Amino acid sequence: MNYHIVLSRAFDLESIAHDAKLGKSPCHVMWEASQILNASIHMPKLDDIQPFDRVRSRFIGNPEHWALARNLPPQLTENDVVFCTGEDVGIPIAKLCGTKRKRPKIIVLIHNIYRLRGRLALKLFPISHKVDLFLTYTPSLSEFLREYLHLPENRICLFTEQPTDITFFTPGSPSLNKKRSLIASAGLEKRDYRTLAAATQDLDVDVKICAVSPNAKANNQAFPPVLPSNMSCRHYEWLELVQLYRDANIVVIPLFKNNYQAGLSAMFEAIACRRAVIITKSPGIIQDCIEAGIVTGVSEGNIEDLHRAIIHLLENPDKADWQAQRGYELVMQKYNHQKYIETFVNYMRSPN
Incomplete structure (x- = not known):
């Protein structure tokens, strides 16, 4: 053939x-x-x-x-x-x-x-x-x-x-110039960064977003009109994106409701870098990973729910590390x- x-x-x-x-x-x-x-x-x-x-x-x-x-x-x-x-x-x-x-x-x-x-x-x-x-x-x-x-x-x-390249997205050391806890995110497809901004604006953390996607353009609903002082978003080159994941204490993927698994690429890239992930609940593979305890699920658009989930993982690094390790093992076995x-x-x- x-x-x-x-x-x-x-x-x-x-x-x-x-x-x-x-x-x-x-x-x-x-x-x-x-x-x-x-x-x-x-x-x-x-x-x-x-x-x-x-x-x-x-x-x-x-x-x-x-x-x-x-x-x-x-x-x-x-x-x-x-x-x-x-x-x-x-x-x-x-x-x-x-x-x-x-x-x-x-x-x-x-x-x-x-x-x-x-x-x-x-x-x-x-x-x-x-x-x-x-x-x-x-x-x-x-x-x-x-x-x-x-x-x-x-x-x-x-x-x-999933097409996550596990020879490129790999665990590694955080940057030497990292000064405080970091919340990272990536992608534009059905992203709800307004909720992420509201949930983190009063926390002593940096929030960095790789605002690029091969499949979507940002819309007026994705970002708040004015970013909080602790939030930044820009395009990251590939090697910068890997380092962003490695620097993150938590990777948060906030989503609007969708029925086609938006957020999967970013989720598995972060997991392959052995990072703890919080993601909006969605049916399919995302829900399977939430139920398996591999990632933490939060309700769509719920600021308090996301705020609590972030605080919980920041205050319980052992749990975040356990979650990250379980996800990493799954990616090595299946989603790569x-x-x-x-x-x-x-x-x-x-x-x-």
């Missing part, structure tokens, strides 16, 4: 791989998997966009996703397996490649299709018989797809592994890039 990986965004994968080997950044799991499978990687480009690509993109994806999907079918036969990293490019690929008489096997990882636009796209571009395997990160999304598209059990799989790549390769080799 011939293998293809279709990315939702363009990356300089060779540069990422080079930096990863030098320990300057985490690896890109799709690049690593492509080396094992000898897979071709396809990425959207801004050239060759036609008017009809823009029309279709009103329903799902971007014009460049539809341009990529339009150009890919002539290269594919029944001897090809195509993996799409998200529904934004996966639905266009399934729509245009799935009409071939000898079509390729198609696998799509679905992230967040609940919104009206996503539901409409599933109906407007019927792909239930064109995608051989749907992958999801959460049981609720798996159940939604099963009911909404009337799919049998063998067409949906939970992909619970090596397991992710192994599972992904198996899906590609057995899409049915």
Whole structure:
């Protein structure tokens, strides 16, 4: 079989791989998997966009996703397996490649299709018989797809592994210039830093936020209009981010309500650095980790709840250390890039 990986965004994968080997950044799991499978990687480009690509993109994806999907079918036969990293490019690929008489096997990882636009796209571009395997990160999304598209059990799989690079995100010593306790956080996807600010503004701690995300832009609700004097937020380079986790007494990931596991990447990065984590309660893997005592869960938007959880772990460092160690052991065993790549390769080799 011939293998293809279709990315939702363009990356300089060779540069990422080079930096990863030098320990300057985490690896890109799709690049690593492509080396094992000898897979071709396809990425959207801004050239060759036609008017009809823009029309279709009103329903799902971007014009460049539809341009990529339009150009890919002539290269594919029944001897090809195509993996799409998200529904934004996966639905266009399934729509245009799935009409071939000898079509390729198609696998799509679905992230967040609940919104009206996503539901409409599933109906407007019927792909239930064109995608051989749907992958999801959460049981609720798996159940939604099963009911909404009337799919049998063998067409949906939970992909619970995480791409956290445990050779990059590792435990280490805090900075020598650290002067007081530090609360760290990272990411923008569905983040509620207003609640974090209110819960920590009167504490004798520093609060530092890596305010960057590959999947989201900050909105007016994420941050308070004026940051407290003990809070700062900026972009951190990869090595700075690792050190931020290592410097943290606690990593706090405050979230707005969502049904697609926002905050997972930051949570597992912090755990891989052997840090205690407080995170807003969410169904799926996050709730599993809370129930296992690996992270501390707090209620959404509850300032007092978050304040108490932070004080409790700061005043009980032995408990924070125990929690961090349990989480670290779990990441080493299961939620890491090596397991992710192994599972992904198996899906590609057995899409049915």
